[in-house]
Amino acid sequence: MILREDYTGTSLNRPELKKLRDMLQHRQIQAVITYDLDRLSRKLAHQLLVSEECAQSGIALHVVTLPAGEKSPEATLFAHIRGVIAEYEREKILERTERGRRGRAKEGFVPGGVVPLGYDYVRLGTKGAYYVINQEEATLVQRIFQMYVYSGLSMNAIARQLTSERIPTQRDRRARGPVRKLGAGTWHPSSLFALLTNQTYTGVQYYGKTGNSYSLNNPDKKTRHRLKEKETWLAIAVPPLIDQDLFDAAQIRMQHNARMSRRNRKHEYLLCNARLRCGQCGSAMSGHRKASGAYRYYRCSRAPYHNATRCRKIISASTLEAAVWQAVEEALQHPEMIASEVQRRVEHADMEQDTMTRERDCFTRQLAQCDKELKKWEAAYVGDVITLDDFKTKKAEVMVRRVSLEREIARVDAQQQLLDRVELETASLVEYCQRVRNTLRQFSTEEKRLALEALNISVVWHPENPLEIRGSIPIDIASNTC
Secondary structure, three states: OOOOOOOOOOOOOOHHHHHHHHHHHOOOOOEEEEOOHHHOOOOHHHHHHHHHHHHHHOOEEEEOOOOOOOOOHHHHHHHHHHHHHHHHHHHHHHHHHHHHHHHHHHOOOOOOOOOOOOEEEEEOOOOOEEEEEOHHHHHHHHHHHHHHHOOOOOHHHHHHHHHHOOOOOHHHHHOOOOOOOOOOOOOOHHHHHHHHOOHHHHOEEEEOOEEEEEOOOOOOOEEEEEEOOHHHOEEEEOOOOOOHHHHHHHHHHHHHHHHHOHHHOOOOOOOOOOOEEEOOOOOEEEEEEOOOOOOEEEEEOOOOOOOOOOOOOEEEHHHHHHHHHHHHHHHHOOHHHHHHHHHHHHHHHHHHHHHHHHHHHHHHHHHHHHHHHHHHHHHHHHOOOOOHHHHHHHHHHHHHHHHHHHHHHHHHHHHHHHHHOHHHHHHHHHHHHHHHHHHHHHOOHHHHHHHHHHOOOEEEEOOOOOOEEEOOOOOOOOOOOO
């Protein structure tokens, strides 16, 4: 079965219209007959373009709905007016459609479009629709997140495993859309990336994230895929499939993998993955090499956007890397300083414990208040005090606030888990420093890079100030200048 693609009437890139224009260019027809000009295009400029091509080729253009007879100024004006009205009518249709969708989103209904894996789309007549959990698909979504975060498998490895198990993909389950280039049950890493970055699974879906805007390179061209300001997004509460901690852990691992990917390192530099920052503007400094390849250097990666000036100063990679590694070696030769830093981190964790406890109690009280408000609005609706539409609006507002509070509680719990691991991490830090202290001078560039990652070393370079080195171990930066 051949599936027909839909084309908008405002575009010239339509197969049949392109065929007609080719026939006009080669004079392969005697006349063009159309019921109305808006059948050619919904844009006046495009109508005029096709009319001009007909005139240049000496081919008559007959419009059934226009007065018959010789071409006159009145007929031309009438045709132009009809074209403007057709374009205006289309814009009004789009505007009314968008207003209706946004209104339903404010009431808590989910918009149409592709339904994420793990949900079923339930329509409530013309009022709107909502998601319900598809338990079989939800289990698969949870498994994919756990495989990526806890098992440490890459997206390619997960795709191979799911394909080997012959698990149907989302498109296989929906059985819609064009015929797949890949066979049924074949998973691709790009599909897993879209799934792992879909925030809907945490219990909130945003409407209006992208929309019509004009391209900077082509002001006449519109695109619907440009991200809008976050303040304009509408949050819609949906049933959550995973908790916020698991989703955040997946995003952190994804960012880490992107930084550490070999394809993102053109040359071997010690301070890669944003470990080196410019002291003038705060942007990351990246490694570069002269055309001859003999001179390696770091340069600020900030681009000259708008009125911002670009930091043009550079620093020799060999000089900077030697200074940083020498400072790390000297710090690791003083275990008493490391022990002091461990004690300071433990004391700091004890001080933060009380603050986090108060924050969590505050969020818990606000969450209980949301439950009380929801029961109040339910009682008002049952008692015919408010209408069903008002109840849905109030419920959506409360659910959005509840989702936000649950996210804050999850954030505090995540910080609590980090504090609980402070002693274990600091003990591991001491053990690591003692283990590598005697072999630092024999480390390769890759081993040094891993050591900087384990010690969480970051560097700030300013051409006029001393070098600033930060990390999990105390480093004396007074004598380290470049």
